[in-house]
Amino acid sequence: MLTEGTRIVTVRKRVATKSVAPRKVPRQRRAESTVTVIVEAAARILEINGFEGFNTNAVAGKAGVSIGSLYQYFRSKEALLSALIAREAAPLLKIETELADMKSSRAAIRCYIEAGIAYQMRRPQLARLIDIAEKTDMFSDQVMGTVTRLRTAVQRILELPDAPTLSDKTVAAADVVALTRSLIDAAGERRDDDHNRLLRRVEGAIWGYLESESMDV
Amino acid sequence: MLTEGTRIVTVRKRVATKSVAPRKVPRQRRAESTVTVIVEAAARILEINGFEGFNTNAVAGKAGVSIGSLYQYFRSKEALLSALIAREAAPLLKIETELADMKSSRAAIRCYIEAGIAYQMRRPQLARLIDIAEKTDMFSDQVMGTVTRLRTAVQRILELPDAPTLSDKTVAAADVVALTRSLIDAAGERRDDDHNRLLRRVEGAIWGYLESESMDV
Amino acid sequence: MLTEGTRIVTVRKRVATKSVAPRKVPRQRRAESTVTVIVEAAARILEINGFEGFNTNAVAGKAGVSIGSLYQYFRSKEALLSALIAREAAPLLKIETELADMKSSRAAIRCYIEAGIAYQMRRPQLARLIDIAEKTDMFSDQVMGTVTRLRTAVQRILELPDAPTLSDKTVAAADVVALTRSLIDAAGERRDDDHNRLLRRVEGAIWGYLESESMDV
Amino acid sequence: MLTEGTRIVTVRKRVATKSVAPRKVPRQRRAESTVTVIVEAAARILEINGFEGFNTNAVAGKAGVSIGSLYQYFRSKEALLSALIAREAAPLLKIETELADMKSSRAAIRCYIEAGIAYQMRRPQLARLIDIAEKTDMFSDQVMGTVTRLRTAVQRILELPDAPTLSDKTVAAADVVALTRSLIDAAGERRDDDHNRLLRRVEGAIWGYLESESMDV
DNA sequence: TATGAATGAGTCTTCATTCAT
DNA sequence: GATGAATGAAGACTCATTCAT
Numbered sequence: 006m007l008t009e010g011t012r013i014v015t016v017r018k019r020v021a022t023k024s025v026a027p028r029k030v031p032r033q034r035r036a037e038s039t040v041t042v043i044v045e046a047a048a049r050i051l052e053i054n055g056f057e058g059f060n061t062n063a064v065a066g067k068a069g070v071s072i073g074s075l076y077q078y079f080r081s082k083e084a085l086l087s088a089l090i091a092r093e094a095a096p097l098l099k100i101e102t103e104l105a106d107m108k109s110s111r112a113a114i115r116c117y118i119e120a121g122i123a124y125q126m127r128r129p130q131l132a133r134l135i136d137i138a139e140k141t142d143m144f145s146d147q148v149m150g151t152v153t154r155l156r157t158a159v160q161r162i163l164e165l166p167d168a169p170t171l172s173d174k175t176v177a178a179a180d181v182v183a184l185t186r187s188l189i190d191a192a193g194e195r196r197d198d199d200h201n202r203l204l205r206r207v208e209g210a211i212w213g214y215l216e217s218e219s220m221d222v
Numbered sequence: 223m224l225t226e227g228t229r230i231v232t233v234r235k236r237v238a239t240k241s242v243a244p245r246k247v248p249r250q251r252r253a254e255s256t257v258t259v260i261v262e263a264a265a266r267i268l269e270i271n272g273f274e275g276f277n278t279n280a281v282a283g284k285a286g287v288s289i290g291s292l293y294q295y296f297r298s299k300e301a302l303l304s305a306l307i308a309r310e311a312a313p314l315l316k317i318e319t320e321l322a323d324m325k326s327s328r329a330a331i332r333c334y335i336e337a338g339i340a341y342q343m344r345r346p347q348l349a350r351l352i353d354i355a356e357k358t359d360m361f362s363d364q365v366m367g368t369v370t371r372l373r374t375a376v377q378r379i380l381e382l383p384d385a386p387t388l389s390d391k392t393v394a395a396a397d398v399v400a401l402t403r404s405l406i407d408a409a410g411e412r413r414d415d416d417h418n419r420l421l422r423r424v425e426g427a428i429w430g431y432l433e434s435e436s437m438d439v
Numbered sequence: 440m441l442t443e444g445t446r447i448v449t450v451r452k453r454v455a456t457k458s459v460a461p462r463k464v465p466r467q468r469r470a471e472s473t474v475t476v477i478v479e480a481a482a483r484i485l486e487i488n489g490f491e492g493f494n495t496n497a498v499a500g501k502a503g504v505s506i507g508s509l510y511q512y513f514r515s516k517e518a519l520l521s522a523l524i525a526r527e528a529a530p531l532l533k534i535e536t537e538l539a540d541m542k543s544s545r546a547a548i549r550c551y552i553e554a555g556i557a558y559q560m561r562r563p564q565l566a567r568l569i570d571i572a573e574k575t576d577m578f579s580d581q582v583m584g585t586v587t588r589l590r591t592a593v594q595r596i597l598e599l600p601d602a603p604t605l606s607d608k609t610v611a612a613a614d615v616v617a618l619t620r621s622l623i624d625a626a627g628e629r630r631d632d633d634h635n636r637l638l639r640r641v642e643g644a645i646w647g648y649l650e651s652e653s654m655d656v
Numbered sequence: 657m658l659t660e661g662t663r664i665v666t667v668r669k670r671v672a673t674k675s676v677a678p679r680k681v682p683r684q685r686r687a688e689s690t691v692t693v694i695v696e697a698a699a700r701i702l703e704i705n706g707f708e709g710f711n712t713n714a715v716a717g718k719a720g721v722s723i724g725s726l727y728q729y730f731r732s733k734e735a736l737l738s739a740l741i742a743r744e745a746a747p748l749l750k751i752e753t754e755l756a757d758m759k760s761s762r763a764a765i766r767c768y769i770e771a772g773i774a775y776q777m778r779r780p781q782l783a784r785l786i787d788i789a790e791k792t793d794m795f796s797d798q799v800m801g802t803v804t805r806l807r808t809a810v811q812r813i814l815e816l817p818d819a820p821t822l823s824d825k826t827v828a829a830a831d832v833v834a835l836t837r838s839l840i841d842a843a844g845e846r847r848d849d850d851h852n853r854l855l856r857r858v859e860g861a862i863w864g865y866l867e868s869e870s871m872d873v
Numbered sequence: 874t875a876t877g878a879a880t881g882a883g884t885c886t887t888c889a890t891t892c893a894t
Numbered sequence: 895g896a897t898g899a900a901t902g903a904a905g906a907c908t909c910a911t912t913c914a915t
Contacts, residue, residue: 056358060888071897072890082889133357140354141273180408184427187404191397205434210401213430217422246877252915253878277905288880293907490792494909505876506911516910567791574788575707614842618861621838625831639868644835647864651856680899686894687899711884722901727886880912891901 040078040088043068047089052130056138061085090135094151097124101158110168114181117159118207121185122200129193136190155182169219177218181211242301246294257295260285264306269347273355278302307352311368314341318375327385331398334376335424338406339417346410353407372399386436394435398428459514459521474512474522477502481523486564490572495519524569528585531558535592544602548615551593552641555619556634563627570624589616603653611652615645676735680728691729694719698740703781707789712736741786745802748775752809761819765832768810769858772840773851780844787841806833820870828869832862 046068050059061082065072079085100120107113125132139152160178163171171177188207197203263285267276278299282289296302317337324330342349356369377395380388388394405424414420480502484493495516499506513519534554541547559566573586594612597605605611622641631637697719701710712733716723730736751771758764776783790803811829814822822828839858848854 061890062888065898072899073892073897074895076890077895137354137357140350176412176414179412180405180423180427183404183408184401187400188397188431191400195393195396197393206397206431209434210397210427210431213433214405214423214427216430217426256878278907279905289907290880290909291878294878297907299906495911496909499877506878507876507913508874510911511874571788571791574784610846610848613846614839614857614861617838617842618835621834622831622865625834629827629830631827640831640865643868644831644861644865647867648839648857648861650864651860690899712886713884723886724888724901725899728899731886733885876913876915878912878914880910882908882910884906884908886906887904889901889903891899892897893899894897 039068039070039074043070043075043078043085044089044092047085048093048128048131051089051134052128055134059086086138090139090151093124093128093131093135097121098151098154101154104158104162107162108165108167110162110165113162113165114159114211115204115208117162118185118204118211121189121207122203125189125193126198126200129196133190133193136186152182163215169215171215171218172220177215180214184210184214241297242304243297244295244305245297245301253295256285256287256291260287260292260295260302261306261309264302265310265345265348268306268351269345272351276303303355307355307368310341310345310348310352314338315368315371318371321375321379324379325382325384327379327382330379330382331376331428332421332425334379335402335406335421335428338402338424339420342406342410343415343417346413350407350410353403369399380432386432388432388435389437394432397431401427401431459518473502473504473508477504477509477512477519478523478526481519482527482562482565485523485568486562489568493520520572524573524585527558527562527565527569531555532585532588535588538592538596541596542599542601544596544599547596547599548593548645549638549642551596552619552638552645555623555641556637559623559627560632560634563630567624567627570620586616597649603649605649605652606654611649614648618644618648675731676738677731678729678739679731679735687729690719690721690725694721694726694729694736695740695743698736699744699779699782702740702785703779706785710737737789741789741802744775744779744782744786748772749802749805752805755809755813758813759816759818761813761816764813764816765810765862766855766859768813769836769840769855769862772836772858773854776840776844777849777851780847784841784844787837803833814866820866822866822869823871828866831865835861835865 043064047059047064050064050067054063061075062072064085065075068075075085079088097120100116104113104116107116156175156178159181160174162168163174163177163181185207188210189203192198192203260281264276264281267281267284271280276299278292279289281302282292285292292302296305314337317333321330321333324333373392373395376398377391379385380391380394380398402424405427406420409415409420477498481493481498484498484501488497495509496506498519499509502509509519513522531554534550538547538550541550590609590612593615594608596602597608597611597615619641622644623637626632626637694715698710698715701715701718705714710733712726713723715736716726719726726736730739748771751767755764755767758767807826807829810832811825813819814825814828814832836858839861840854843849843854
């Protein structure tokens, strides 16, 4: 029976308002790579040690830079995590444009799911932890950013002519995003990497949901 | 010549494994109420201040007891959160028996969803945070307990004669649990308390999922 | 390589002056046995858990009495340890009278050593820990009591007509006591229970010491 | 909407084994002096306040550094005490080499005793308390280190051609170490600083001991 | 008298962040 | 720009002791 000594979720709050905006735009090539290195170190630490080991000193150490340097580029720990989230979200958000051109809601939904799966599969641990971090509603802006944009993209899909008629497309879009994420996460947790079956399942759930909401016929 | 007070040599040893089991069973009525008060204070702190403000001193303060009292009944901060989770999960787990007697998979699924909704609606903030806490996989046993039991219950539903034929019922059960939770959480987040529509949506998603997995015709 | 997590020696001081005198003389038979039980529990805890686990709650638990009862008979933790030390020292001090009647310094020293060995052998762990406790100069009075009385007894031996002529008998007595204790403790530590060889060794050291100090020809 | 500062989810885990190894090697001159200052402060606190007042905050305060700095260089309170013990033991252990070259057991023993006396006399209070700390068998390795090395050194003396023939040289060496220490400590306790008489007494005891064990003639 | 619930001062330790070099 | 030493607020947890029942 595992009863090992994990402690607890604690949180530190420093100052009331503190921007997460990058402190300094790296101008030199060297600086740019420093930033990259730090963010990647953050990702690794998170993957390997979890939130447990995610502290700025550890990240700096892993990155091979001094703690001072870290703070030269990131205002705060929060800002660093924010940057990491942004970096991870980027490829996911790229489908926005792709989606914008699609005419078939079915194809678009599939495209959206596939993007989500690809995101998850790349670095499952990291994706899972970032998910949790987002939910703690820290980084609200950042995250709101990501999730909101995904929702908007999905909502646009639901507004395509061939989509089912829905009374509240905003709600539906939010639900589709949540539902997709949950099924993909669940697969990730059980290290299930059967891409196609996962796609089919998520599609099933989404269309089941949408049809139940549909006012057609 | 030094002749003053107690000067006892003691030594402290960190312990490797830390049980979450209750430290002391309250025997007197007074103690019993103290425990209740503390757990409820923990719930309140979590709801109001989030993980951010969830520290044992704050909980003790809110509960109106000394920090010592808190530790008399809870081995650690973790144990306290664990107890809170257990308390919250209890009503949810009560449906296990109810479910066991049902013959119709449709009705059983509905019953399951309704229990989940009731759980969520009671204290949405709290439910949401507990959800997150569970995912951090601290408290693994506790939580595994809850989620595993829910999964098992759902799996049993999927084994009813009238349920769709599924290749992997374990996976399906896990997915149904995840999916249900995500949609209910999403509703909670947007403070949507239209019980019935929520029920219908979740049902739609679940059956959509199950049918996509079904090997029937 | 043992690097295990033993913490540290800490000490708590409560009030400036606090007698160690028994708080209450047990009048009833029942009370008397309670005291005995508590002191023995203290001994056991010390033997088994070391100073590390020696806290009043643990002792009360081991004794099967409430913490309140413990404090009914012992003013403080210190008083309890004091009582334990006194109890352990008692048999050792009984030789005082025996020694008083002896005429031969050689025989008396041997008798003294044997008493020390007997004391050590009975409960070696306990003896070792009590030794340490005494040295921390907590319980100064108590201990001074024991050690002082032993020293006095030895000094009286050194004043016997057949003893070597010494310039400072007080110092010699103190040294004999210290030396005896150290050799016996060392034997205890290595779980050496060859009584007779130990006796011979201690005698050798003592007489070697005394002769080096002797002013006889 | 809450959008204020850092709110990072962290988790703490108690560790099973706690090394006493230095946490960070000071690289800058400044850091080096900090370490020195802290250890010396620890020594002072121990001398002045005893174990009673030996807490990390007090040490940091005395050292004039922040508590954080203390922990930057010492993993724990224990590690700090360990470092102090090591520092104190160092000069004592230096005689190892000196002893190794000696041919006369008598001279070597004398040399050993003198080193012990010098050690004691330098800072008697400190030496006494360190002695006690060692016996609590925390820091087992550290201490085992010191005592074991002393024992080995003495054993080598006892193996010199001119030494008495002993059945068990290991036991004898351990006893000689214990005995020496006890007599020197006793002298320290009574603030007796007559170096030469102390040396003579210890020699007397040691040779008395050794002769009693000798199998010669 | 006995009980055990309650207390809270006191300690250890971490980690985000600053700042002198 | 970079470094890493230093800071100290914050938080977990213990245990001797008191006191209402």
